[in-house]
Amino acid sequence: EAQVTQNPRYLITVTGKKLTVTCSQNMNHEYMSWYRQDPGLGLRQIYYSMNVEVTDKGDVPEGYKVSRKEKRNFPLILESPSPNQTSLYFCASSFTAGNEQFFGPGTRLTVL
Amino acid sequence: ILNVEQSPQSLHVQEGDSTNFTCSFPSSNFYALHWYRWETAKSPEALFVMTLNGDEKKKGRISATLNTKEGYSYLYIKGSQPEDSATYLCASLSMGNNRLAFGKGNQVVVIP
Numbered sequence: 001e002a003q004v005t006q007n008p009r010y011l012i013t014v015t016g017k018k019l020t021v022t023c024s025q026n027m028n029h030e031y032m033s034w035y036r037q038d039p040g041l042g043l044r045q046i047y048y049s050m051n052v053e054v055t056d057k058g059d060v061p062e063g064y065k066v067s068r069k070e071k072r073n074f075p076l077i078l079e080s081p082s083p084n085q086t087s088l089y090f091c092a093s094s095f096t097a098g099n100e101q102f103f104g105p106g107t108r109l110t111v112l
Numbered sequence: 113i114l115n116v117e118q119s120p121q122s123l124h125v126q127e128g129d130s131t132n133f134t135c136s137f138p139s140s141n142f143y144a145l146h147w148y149r150w151e152t153a154k155s156p157e158a159l160f161v162m163t164l165n166g167d168e169k170k171k172g173r174i175s176a177t178l179n180t181k182e183g184y185s186y187l188y189i190k191g192s193q194p195e196d197s198a199t200y201l202c203a204s205l206s207m208g209n210n211r212l213a214f215g216k217g218n219q220v221v222v223i224p
Contacts, residue, residue, distance in 0.1 A: 033212065042216035043156075043201065050210060058211055090155065097210040098144040100158035 002027045004104035006091050012110045013081055021076045021107050023091030031094045032074040033058070033101070034066065036087040043090070048097070049074055081111040116204050118215035125192045125222050132188040133218040135202035139183030146203040147176055147187055150217070156201055159187075192222045 004025045013019055025032065033048040035058075045058030049068040063085055065077040074093075078085060088108050092101040117136045125131045137145065144163045148156040160169040165180040173190045189196050199217040 031210070035214075040216070043203075043214040045211055045213070048210060048212075056210065059213070097205055097212060098161070098163070100146065100161050101148075101156075101212070103155035103157070105155055 002102070004091055004093055004102050006089075006104035006107050008107060009105060010108050012112065014112050015082055016080050019078050019081060019109075021078075021089060021091075021109070023074045023076065023104060024072050025074075025093040025102070026072065027093060027102065028071065029093035029095055029102070030071070031097050031099070032068065033092045034064070034074070034076045035090045035092065036060065037090065037106075038087050046076070046089075050097075081109075083111050085109065086111050116202060116213050116215040118200075118202055118218050120218065121216065122219040122221070125189075125196075125220060127192060127194060127222055127224050129192055130188065130190045131192060131220070132186050133200065133220075135185045135187070135204075135215055137183050137185070137202070137204035137213075137215075138206070139180060141206040141208065142180045142183070142204070143207045143209075144205040145178055145180075145185050146201075146205070146212070147185070148201040148203070149174075150199045150201055152198075159200075187218070189220070192220075194222045194224050196220060197222045 034046040035043045047066040049055045091104040094101045147159040150156040162178040167178040199219045201217045203214040
């Protein structure tokens with residue numbers, strides 16, 4: 001089954017404790033992206049990747065890192081999480097930026 | 113940052129009525145316009161990707177049109193049903209820019 005998976009689905013953590021949210025797709029997509037969704041603000045792009053070893057900042061990259069060592073995986077890293085990073089996070093993939101995005105199930109993160 | 117605006121922010125529709133809402137986006141350097149349907153507690157799912165001025169696309173009772181010269185797209189729901197209740201997101205992509213910019217969504221509630 002073609003899908004995008006994210007783990008964990010839910011996470012409660014404390015300020016400053018490094019965490020990684022994994023994202024994996026099995027559709028051989030080149031374009032992958034991370035978004036955060038906050039009430040009243042809609043989906044905002046954090047980082048995106050055009051292909052392996054090619055990543056770039058989206059609209060709200062501060063406080064986040066990503067890597068793309070393999071085509072299928074695009075982890076989101078929070079080196080020192082802060083409460084303002086409490087949000088719902090979505091990973092998405094597509095063949096190119098112009099093609100329809102396939103979204104993962106979402107990760108709800110709470111930083112205390 | 114592209115400004116993608118959607119209106120109205122929310123609307124209530126009686127079952128059986130038709131409705132429509134608007135997505136406005138910067139028309140300069142336009143490349144693609146996406147529409148997604150996002151049900152509560154699920155992930156966004158692609159409805160349409162449109163690229164050409166005058167494009168019209170249809171999926172069941174939902175259809176969309178695109179005007180790239182003036183920078184707007186309409187989404188229509190014909191004969192609304194309770195299962196159409198969702199948030200409808202549009203996203204715009206510009207040429208030479210691989211960042212997909214989302215609007216805040218049109219939240220539709222269909223009243224039985």
